[in-house]
Amino acid sequence: MIPLSWYLIFAAILFCVGLYGVLVRKNAIAILMGIELMLNSININLIAFWRYRSSDGIAGQAFAIIVFAVAAAEVAVGLALIISIYRRRSSVVADDMNMLKW
């Protein structure tokens, strides 16, 4: 039998790995990959809590489906933005996208 703590600790590690990816990588696409890791760990958390604490209800699963939809939409728009910026500035390094700085 697997206690709930295993799932939560695993999700926490995956979240922190994703956070490291977001903070440290230069390439904007790699930053988006880190965000995907974080969203996946959140989903595991939601489903684990649903299974272990309230498997009669359906709120956990509905929440997880909404997170799936939001993650998909965000990745699509994010990658579209990156490709559009690449077309104008020929760079995907996040540090070079500093046109709003003053």
Place this chain on the structure above:
Amino acid sequence: MTAEQLIFIIVAAVTLVAGISVVTSRNLIHSALWLILTLFGVAIFYVLLDAGFFAVIQVIIYIGAIAILFIFAAMLTRRVMQDTGPQTNPNWWLGGLIALLLFAGIAFILINWQGFSSLAPELTNPSGRIIQLGLALVSPDQYVLPFELASVLLVAGMIGAIFVAGEKKQ
């Protein structure tokens, strides 16, 4: 150590190694491939959590669509980012420190929670759950509002992505 715990440990180890390789790999396409392995590991976790529907949805949405998007984007922008220079910021140690501190904080909060080591209760109605989920997403007194908002978000995202990434008509 039961068979389930053994499977959990093996899958968790593979997924974490793949996750770490995503953020530390030099080649962006290799990162995308490690990401696919991570997403697949997460899908196996959904199966372990008796949420088989979510496992299949994870494979369809993440691996079948989002991972392919990542590979396309990585290939379309490949000319610029050399794979030989440093892939990380100069302050990478600070990022690692923040991630470690966050993990320590989360672990500390969770360990002091009394439900931390609870075991799984028995499932009451395993076969009717998809019907229950479907009804929950469209019932007016349950979750139809987030469902409709999510569909509006997807349509807006689709139109926005097509507009932003599309070629300008000459």
Place this chain on the structure above:
Amino acid sequence: MNFFSDPITFIANWLGNLLLGWGVTQPVVTVILKFIGAGLVGTFGFSLVIFTIWLERKLYGRIQDRLGPNRVGPWGIFQTFPDMIKIFTKEYITPVGADKVVYNLAPILSVSAVLLTWAVIPFAQTIVGTDVNVGVLYLVAIGGIGALGIILAGYSSNNKYSLLGAFRAVAQIVSYEVPMVLALLVPVLLGRSMGVNSLVNAQSVWFVIMSPIAAFIFFTSSMAETGRAPFDLLEAESELVAGYQTEYSGLKFGMFYVGEFLHAFTISALTATLFLGGWRGPWAEQIPILGTAWFFIKAFIVYFVVVLIRISMPRLRIDQMLNFNWKFLTPLALVLLIVTAVVDKVFYIIIPGFNILNSIIPWVRAGVHLLVNVIIVLITVQILKTHRIKGVQVVGKPRPVAVAPEPPASVIS
């Protein structure tokens, strides 16, 4: 339970008892049995390919008014074995600069994606690999993995043409997944379940009669997913050399080849299962082995139609193909889905109002759905007629056409 009514459980119990008698613990027995089952499904898939390759080449030959393979064995049925041996013995040439791990992984992914679909197809009421209750979604997921294998093959070959071929192939596959999923939802609506075996059980009236448009859309999109003609731009030999498979030689190319043939037979089997009633037929519930025979007869009939279409139709251009998908199949599938859902719901609201015998309710429901489908087809044909492309505009004077002079009379006689 005896062997004839439930063969798989019978064999599994016998094997399990044998292993328990040898002192193996129960969880290990379960794992071993599952692995043996998975291996059997995979082996069965591959052994089907040997037969279908021969069948296709013979059909090709006969329809093109020639004999096809007829030297190796009677009617050439062993022709596949020399071909296999030839492909095994060819040299592996890895291109310079290719990404070795990804290069070797791509054909494996491509073939596994096809082989994995055989796990959920029911051969009889009790012979099924695994009866997942989300079987239809599982089929969609596996299609996505197939697309992944193709783009990895194109990228890792370090070849511009492979990359372009892979981009076009993935664009085609991902585009045609949309009407395929929508058409797959129609049997799910009509059969009230997502498990494939439950859908076959629910087909007291075959779904092709209840919704022929869904069968057509699913069949066409699946053929486009596989890359069969007329959608075979992915491997157009005259255009892109061999597309994303250019740099593959020996058994790696053999795996792509086998994967494609197996995929063609798999979509025939899926169409037969979801729309033609699968293993249903006279006496199929009492004798499961007979159910297997019905299933294979139906699958081979659909496969015959697939091969026939491949031989006789010319290739579509990429823009024609994508227009066909986004401007015709997807709106049609969306309309069909909405109309089917509404009609089914209305039917079940109206029916309790009448006193109709319970045994003919499925037929009445089938008749209503068929009528609605015919109406949709008529409306679609009408819309297509009004948007027909007008004739070619002639710009300027037509050029004088050269006419051969009359031969002198002495030549004719």
